Amino acid sequence: MKNNDPYKEVIAVSIVEDDRDIRDSLAMIINGTPGFVCEHVYGDCESGIKGIPEQGADVVLMDINLPGKSGIEGVKKLKAGNPDIDFIMLTINDDEETIFEALCAGATGYLTKETAPQVILHSIREVYNGGSPMSANIARKVVTSFKTIDENPLTERETEILRHLCDGSNYTQIAEALFVSKNTVASHIKNIYRKLQVNSRGEVVRKAIKERLV
Structure with missing residues (x-):
């Protein structure tokens, strides 16, 4: 079990x-930097789901668009059985819906693939020590989304009805x-x-879920 010791000599990373x-x-960048080691890499989500619990890791860098299961599905499954492992999404996806799906699945950090190597290394250390690193543009989207949530224009009764709509109830x-x-x-x-x-009902349900109105 990970002890989150900020002075741990080596953080084990899987990709x-x-x-x-x-x-x-x-892997080369991680292994070439003191304080980090990458011993296990996986080319698809299924391999990661099988290998990570067996091989262990402190932090996992996870892509989203993977063949077969997506990285978000992988994080959700792995986090359920391995709560001490931290996951950083490293991806080209930067739309709000994907970001929140990843965070809800259990990801702790979210970086785009344009992120500089030193920032990735710093983020691995940060997430290991309890932080939630995000690329600047991702952080802005998250803040904007939460601002939208705080500014819910619906009344209490309208929100209650919206919840019933999302549950599939008819008039x-x-x-x-x-x-x-x-x-x-x-x-x-x-x-x-x-x-x-x-x-339409479909649109309102999608928006309610995306903006966490219910």
């Missing part, structure tokens, strides 16, 4: 990356659950669509 050039380059079921008429439910849903600038 899950399908691009051999990137994988080999990262009649929502009306019965809230002891109101179907016309009242329809009126609230119309206001929800207007405030969230959507035009």
Whole structure:
């Protein structure tokens, strides 16, 4: 079990990356830097899921777009059985939905592949010591997303109805659950669509999940 000793001499890093050039380059940088060692690399998520628990690691650099299972799926599965391992997503994906999916799956850090080698090394040390390193543009997106969440335009009743919509309830079921008429439910849903600038149930559910409105 990892003891998170900030003065630990060597941090063991594993890499899950399908691009051999990137994988080999990262391993070379890590192994060429005092205080770090990379003994295990994996070219796909399935290999990582199998090998990482057996071989062990303090920190894992995980790509997202991998053949077969995605890196996000890998983090979710590995984190469930190995809570002491920290995961840093190292990827080209920088859209808000992917970022939050990765963080919700259990990733602690999120860096883009343009990140300089020294910053990656610093981030590995930082995440090992309890931090949550992110590339500057990723951090801005996270802050913006949380600001959007804090500025939820819906009333308490509208949020309650939105939650029922996300659960798959129809107008009649929502009306019965809230002891109101179907016309009242329809009126609230119309206001929800207007405030969230959507035009369909599918759109409103996707936006609710993405912006964590429910």
